[in-house]
Amino acid sequence: MIKLDNVSLVFQGGSVALSNVSTKIKEGEFVYLIGHSGSGKSSLLKLLYKEYVATKGDIDVVGMDVTTLPKWKVPILRRKLGIVTQEPQLLEDRTTFENISFALEVLGYEESEIEQKTSTLIELVELEESMYKFPSQLSGGEQTRACIARALASNPLLLLCDEPTGNLDPTLSTQIVTLLEKINRAGTTIVMATHDSSIVNRRKKRVLQLHQGKLMSDVPQGRYI
Ligand SMILES: Nc1ncnc2c1ncn2[C@@H]1O[C@H](COP(=O)(O)OP(=O)(O)O)[C@@H](O)[C@H]1O
Ligand SMILES: [Mg+2]
DSSP states (O other), X not given: OEEEEEEEEEOTTSOEEEEEEEEEEOTTOEEEEEOSTTSSXXXXXXXXXXXXXXXXXEEEETTEETTTOOGGGHHHHHHTEEEEOSSOOOOTTSOHHHHHHHHHHHTTOOHHHHHHHHHHHHHHTTOGGGTTSOGGGSOHHHHHHHHHXXXXXXXXXXXXXXXXXXXXXXXHHHHHHHHHHHHHHTTOEEEEEEOOHHHXXXXXXXXXXXXXXXXXEEEOTXXXX
């Protein structure tokens, strides 16, 4: 599903975001990516969907060779992925329902399918009561749920989440993680960046730990870090 081989990312000016990272993630896994702020978590996720381009090394994602992928094929890669960015990026002038149905429209779904599929996604993330609200009327947790539903519009094989619980209190964070685990059980591979070690310790999934751009540890599922 994901293969990184000796990947480094150095920005212009010399700041090193990632340094010789190698790892593999199999289909169906749920993997936490942890590390302090600035350790390279977001950079690693962005390399996977070619928002950033590696300075060195090879990257393979959902069977595509990201390293050599030409720019015009990047949308093909991204259609196979669900991406939840750190700041919820909902369209402010559209309701929850419209934000999700718009994603389906962009993907080229037939109008008849869009309504049904939007409703299914809204049910999945339990936003039935907020589906006609605008983003500014949603709580932080609800906004994150809407982003997750929208990211799932393309039936992605892989869902990448960058600190989806970053601005939420512990109860809401647990609800989001429980939702992601449900999505994972239904077959979607998940990589979630977080600096919240309390979540990670409680859920006992595989944990990749970054420190100053280096992969410091890889703790298998079921163990405490
Ligand atoms: N677009 C960018 N330009 C320059 N430096 C960047 C950029 N994005 C990230 N960095 C640097 O790369 C390092 C890792 O950042 P980041 O991946 O955002 O870490 P994290 O998500 O773990 O907080 C930091 O030192 C950050 O300043
Ligand atoms: Mg980050």
